[in-house]
Amino acid sequence: METLADRVVVVTGAGRGLGREHALLAAAEGAAVVVDDNGCEPDGTGADPALAAAVVAEIEATGGRALASTEDVATMAGAEALLAATLEAFGKVDGLVNNAGVLRDRMFVNLGEEDWDAVIRGQLRATYCPANAFARHWRGLAKAGESVDASVVNVPSTSGLIGQVGQSNYGAAKAAIASLTLILAEEIGRYGVRVNGVVPVARTRMTADVPAFANLVAAPVDPAEFDVYHPGNVSPLVAWLLGAGGDVNGQVFYAKGGEIRRFLGWHYGANATKDGRWEVEELDAAMAPLVGE
Numbered sequence: 546m547e548t549l550a551d552r553v554v555v556v557t558g559a560g561r562g563l564g565r566e567h568a569l570l571a572a573a574e575g576a577a578v579v580v581d582d583n584g585c586e587p588d589g590t591g592a593d594p595a596l597a598a599a600v601v602a603e604i605e606a607t608g609g610r611a612l613a614s615t616e617d618v619a620t621m622a623g624a625e626a627l628l629a630a631t632l633e634a635f636g637k638v639d640g641l642v643n644n645a646g647v648l649r650d651r652m653f654v655n656l657g658e659e660d661w662d663a664v665i666r667g668q669l670r671a672t673y674c675p676a677n678a679f680a681r682h683w684r685g686l687a688k689a690g691e692s693v694d695a696s697v698v699n700v701p702s703t704s705g706l707i708g709q710v711g712q713s714n715y716g717a718a719k720a721a722i723a724s725l726t727l728i729l730a731e732e733i734g735r736y737g738v739r740v741n742g743v744v745p746v747a748r749t750r751m752t753a754d755v756p757a758f759a760n761l762v763a764a765p766v767d768p769a770e771f772d773v774y775h776p777g778n779v780s781p782l783v784a785w786l787l788g789a790g791g792d793v794n795g796q797v798f799y800a801k802g803g804e805i806r807r808f809l810g811w812h813y814g815a816n817a818t819k820d821g822r823w824e825v826e827e828l829d830a831a832m833a834p835l836v837g838e
Contacts, residue, residue, distance in 0.1 A: 547575030548788050553635045555579040555627065557618050557675060558645030560596030562749040563700075563776045567642050568600055570780040571787065572609035579631045579638075580604075581614040581645070587750050589647035589667045610635075618645055619666050624674035628682055640787040641679050642698045643672040643722075653713045661714045668718035669725075672699055676729060676740075684736045693737030696787045699726045701742045701797055706808060723797055723810070730795030739794040741786050744808065746801035747776040773802035 554571045558564040560582030572578045580600045584593030597613040604611040612634045616623035631638045647667030649660040676697060687693045704712045705719030723742055730740040748762040762774040772778075779800040786793065799806040817831040 549640075549784060550575035552576040552639040552787065552789060553579070553631065553637050554640035554642065554787055555581060555631055555638060555675070555679075556642040556644055557581045557627075557671065559642075560584055560593075560600055563745055563747060563779060564642070564644040565600050566777040566780045567644060567783050568611070569603060570777070570784050571640075572604040572611060573607070574784050576640070576787070577610040577612075577635045578604060579612045579614055579627070579634070581616055581618060581627055583615045583617050585647070587647060588649050589663050618643075618675045619671040621674050621678065624678040627675065628678050632682075638679065638682070639694065639789070640696045640698070641675055642700075642783060642787070643675055644700050645671045646700065646718075647671075648712075648715055650711045650715065651713075652711055656714060664714040665718050668715065669721050672722050672725065676725070680729070680733045680736075680738065683738050684733065687736035694789050695738045696791065697729065697738060697740045698783050698786050699723075699740065699742045701726065701744050703744055703746070703799070706744065706797075706810070723808075726797060727795050727810075734794050739786070739791055741793060741795070742797035742808075743779065743783055743786070744797065744799045745776070745779040746774070746799070747779055748774040749776055771802065778802050 549571055552575070554576040556564050556568045556571065556578060559568040559580040564582065568578050568580050580597045582597040584596040585591050594615045597615055601611040601613040612630065614627050614630055616627045618624050618627060628638065647664055649664050651660055683693050683695050699722050701723035702715070702719035703709065704716040706723055709716055726740055726742040733740065748764065764772050782798060782800045782805055797808040797810065799808060815835050817835060823831065
């Protein structure tokens with residue numbers, strides 16, 4: 546089944562791990578794929594331009610169409626160059642997967658501003674820049690009277706939506722990406738663009754390098770056993786969200802192995818009310834039902 550036939554999809558951070566799996570599956574489902582990855586290390590340092598080209602070679606070896614890009618999507622210039630290269634190569638763009646990101650774990654009291662800024666840049670800004678550049682392109686088409694059927698898939702994390710010790714910078718960026726997803730869905734949905742998020746739980750360089758997760762996400766010894774944490778398990782949901790004619794918008798999903806969940810996010814809980822301003826001494830009793838939820 547080629548569920549993405551005639552679609553053009555851009556995947557950032559597609560040289561390894563989750564991004565590579567998303568790119569390979571999108572191509573297998575019939576999409577022309579732009580593989581963007583500057584080849585940096587998990588902390589954002591270094592570069593290896595060969596990674597994107599290697600994934601393109603994999604796609605082309607199976608008869609697919611692909612283009613390699615090494616643009617830094619944490620810059621607006623890089624995001625706009627990525628868009629321009631996509632349009633030049635394939636004439637249009639229908640999907641964007643904002644998968645690129647970096648990680649620098651520290652306990653908060655040991656977290657310097659350089660490590661804070663690097664992760665905010667490498668996660669939140671690396672989502673903002675492509676989303677902004679591509680959204681402006683799709684808005685222009687819609688305002689010119691053209692039909693737009695596009696999809697953006699962002700990548701929040703349980704670190705941001707639930708919380709994880711040692712990942713305050715990463716979690717703050719990922720929570721912001723979840724919020725950005727909901728707001729963009731409202732703002733650019735009117736132009737024919739769906740925006741959703743997928744929270745992956747999988748074996749990647751980032752999870753393998755975290756001592757608390759390394760053993761948990763390790764591949765099973767028995768090759769016949771289902772590999773729950775294989776990153777490819779997340780890709781079908783991403784591909785489904787990228788498909789044409791979808792109506793799912795403004796949602797965040799969790800994907801691990803064969804399990805998909807919908808995140809419900811922040812919502813109002815129990816309340817305490819009175820007709821007027823509270824006195825401080827009244828709040829011991831009034832707040833008890835709220836904090837005991």
